[in-house]
Amino acid sequence: MKVLIVDDDPLAMFMTSSMAEMAIPGMAIQTAACAQDAFDLFAADRFDCVLIDYEMPGANGLELASRIHALDPAVPILLCTGAGNETLAADAIKQGVSDYLPKATLSADGLRRAIRDAIDKARQAHLIAAQRKDIEMFAFALAHDFKQPSRQLVTFAELARQEAPVADGSQLDQMLQFISAAAGRLNRLVDGMMEFMLLSAPPPLRPVEVDAIFAGICLALQDFLQERGGVLDLVGSARVMGHEALLGQVLQNIAINGLTYNESALPRVEIACAKVAAGIEIRVCDNGIGIDACDVDRIFEPLVRLNGREAHDGSGIGLTLARRAMAAMQGTIRCEPRPPPDRGTVFVLMLGDAAANSDLAA
Template structure:
């Protein structure tokens, strides 16, 4: 899941649906059932009288939050929390402390529990706030870790790709310098062309890197008229289309979706260019169609190109993944990574199908506009 999407989901979580109370005292469990019932009337609250029972219950299903006592037979609340978190990352756990346990609970915070609440101070309001805050904090921790992991993978992949044009620049600079020194300038012009190509490639990688970084911020969303977006895509691909003698077909009346115009332009431009580039048909053709669904639109971008084997349909969205030789098709393998990230940042989804021998179809699902919806005509 994209980190931006996850961040939106976290913001939406308000009330938990399922809670688990772990306490060996029946009276305490009863009190917690009543208090949590009042704080979250719609939530299902289950209880466990023993830590081992709680472990089994958490293995069987996912709770939105676990509230555990500290002093229990066989295993204390902190040890239980450690085991539960090891089994289920980012599980919100609140330690309920008795008089005298507070110091220990403060220490336990460092070992992974989300929060602690002295039993003497448990009220409907305090428990509601503590549970909601714990769920929010765990959700945010998950988003930050995902973002960090995704960024590390991307940086690693990008660093690898930076090396090739840099090597090219070093090699050709040396060659040009040698050629000038020995007075053989015949190849200099050619080698300068290679230098220019390498510099342009570096420039593109820097652009991609900054676009990717920007996509970590949630974009501004508004109603986007896809007619405008498709017109801009048509204008930008016109020279390539003319050169290849290709066709680009878009709906005469495209829908309005909820998203970001700049991102949508980048996404569609990328998909349309791919459809034309990875294509050996005598007339390369890309067609965009729009289908309406409940509260969303799905755009279908289909081509009569090379197609993609089933085993690679998910791989193509990974950074630097390319199916075709660089010598034949110049591409950096980042277009679809950016497109996917941009679609997820708009609360959408993107996937690809490629029926054997029939080119590729990319599907982009996006929320419908908040204003009136129009029916597309193909």
């Protein structure tokens, strides 16, 4: 194990190094008396852990920590702080420092625990990141390999229908239709899986007008609304911090659900925006068949469908994606049954208020 200790005060450096030697016998220790020397040492040779004094002439410990993290984002860094620096320590941890050690109470035991914990956590994080990458690669490969045969199934079922004289509604005709429908479902599932994987990288957030998104959804669902005789309404307007394409997709999915899982004579979905203390609340309300209170969390899980396939042919992935997209926009989504006597469901979305981020919203 190799540790780099950075401190401009020779006495403090001697004490920390001696304690570190006692804490973990056999550990290789290198020292640097200023930020630049430490940076040069790290650039030339990697370490398992770095201990940095917060207060040094020329650069503070946090600046050095961020320069070192630019070289190796995974290396654990412990910040040694003077008295009364608790607020700074909390900030430091937000900026990626593993832990802080108050100099006044530093002990060999404390140092051993802090170094071991920081290195263990960094190794676990590295392992998880590597496994995640493997899974993503596997999912992409799987999706790619699934799409080709499922496209072929659709094409060949169609070709078979053209080649052989198949009477409409005959058993063979039905079988070919089942093959096409199943292959189409497989394709949609694969697309959903891919979107889910891609949402792991957070998108850039910008001020977004809900009115503009609503107009886009009305346009996209024009045929759908005409076919089913449904109505989409917007009440109020809002400017939220979000991502236009993602929010559009979330609201469109919820609107389609509200119109699809609906047996009213006139299916209606209303999107209402309101400013609340925590940000902007968007309530999407429908007059559909409703969802039992015991199912309101479950429906966000992948592949959960409450109705039989014969009623509606969905993949059960729309709301899983919606929740993931909302989290990527630092927002939330939940579902509630509509209070009686009304029938239907309400989806409540919370997002940041763009007006509260006026520098960005300008």
